[in-house]
Amino acid sequence: MSGHLTPPCPLWQGLRAQQVHTVAVMGMTKNTGKTVSLNHLLTQAQAERLTVGLTSIGRDGEARDQVYAIPKPPVMVTPGNLVATASDTLVRAKARIKLIDTTGVSSPMGEILIVKVIEAGEMEVAGASLNHDQHKVIALLRQCGADIVLLDGALGRSHHASPAMADGVVLATGAAIGGSMGDVMRKTHDRLAILGIPPAPAEILARTRAVWAQGGVGAWDHHGNCLFHDYIATINAAPTLLANDLKAVSTVAVSGAVGKRLWQALQLIAQHQPGLTLVVADGTRLFVDATDLHAFERQGGQVMAQRPIRMLGITLNPLSPFGGNFNAREFLALARQTFPQHLVTDVLLTKEGT
Known part of the structure; x- marks a missing residue:
């Protein structure tokens, strides 16, 4: 050179x-x-x-x-x-x-x-x-x-x-x-x-693999059992998430964007499940404010990325x-x-x- x-x-x-x-x-x-x-x-x-x-x-x-x-x-x-x-x-x-x-x-x-x-x-x-x-x-x-x-x-x-x-x-x-x-x-x-947002550990990535491979939204309980995996657009995911037993939801994986409506649903789940883990593809998919993120974390929630930026x-x-x-x-x-x-x-x- x-x-x-x-x-x-x-x-x-x-x-x-x-x-x-x-x-x-x-x-x-x-x-x-x-x-x-x-x-x-x-x-x-x-x-x-x-x-x-x-x-x-x-x-x-x-x-x-x-x-x-x-x-x-x-x-x-x-x-x-x-x-x-x-x-x-x-x-x-x-x-x-x-x-x-x-x-x-x-x-x-x-x-x-x-x-x-x-x-x-x-x-x-x-x-x-x-x-x-x-x-x-x-x-x-x-x-x-x-x-x-x-x-x-x-x-x-x-x-x-x-x-x-x-x-x-x-x-x-x-x-x-x-x-x-x-x-x-x-x-x-x-x-x-x-x-x-930090990378999700290998165990969670393995559990949520289907979401990254096929798209949509999925939820899992404490034992890693899949509660549901639906190939819906994330803009329509809030009602499907809230239809579950909120106390059973431990991990949620979202392949698309997380906007206001979905975020509000996740906050509601976190109120029943303070240790809720949300996994998104990466930080560009989060359309929320940092104050929202910090409030979620103060509730005990975690937001992680499939692939960190x-x-x-x-x-x-x-x-x-x-x-x-x-x-x-x-x-x-x-x-x-x-x-x-x-x-x-x-x-x-x-x-x-x-």
Whole structure:
């Protein structure tokens, strides 16, 4: 490999050390520096002459924030990058590109196409939104020669961070969340609590195997006997769960998303069975607040993942388009103190404290 054109940062070094092949980049909210972090990773990969595959869950790289109409940093692609994006975005590309392959995956903005960047420039990236389509796109990017695939996530959507999709996650947080530095730390901590639910032990995974293999919702008693396993959508699972003897339910496994209605049913079961264990596919399937999770745990309940999410790093943006900017180095120091178990960095600081 060649020498670095730019100094390697701890985030990139961490990714390379962990030998991940698919990385999801997600933001806590709009304007927390997700695109800046993505561009940084693209630059670092170019310095090592790695071929990057890039795609998005949703849309990124547009000139203005579609919610607040605030100018956004563009996605900057470099020669050799492989980009999977909707055909409609290509007419606006400011990079010179070459069509490499089609995917057969449709989107509201046209078929997802794979292009190779010939000359550097800005691009808007709009990828597949459905899980099975995204798996297909990732596989095609690899077949076309990608050494590492970066998945850019859209606001309010985190399924690209699932271990079923990505080897690990980079989470962007920052002042745009609102409030003081302490408020940002607390909100980020709450998000990490949801994403970072621990893995279920082998015994429970063995007991709940049918749910992961076949889908649906299942419940088991203290002795490991299956009370029911139904192939229903999780949005309709609450009445089926509550039809059981609530005192008998010890473990519940859910293959899909856990929303408000299902969560309320689980809380009711936990009142009768304080040691209730809930197993979900991973933290991206929990659509509840951290306060709900903590209340459940205070009741004696446990929430576990079939496959835990691998948090590769946290990036910081001390600036907010709404005002309330932070001192970058103070923000970095506080974040590293708050999250000592995570790799925390500000990719725009040239000389970071350790």
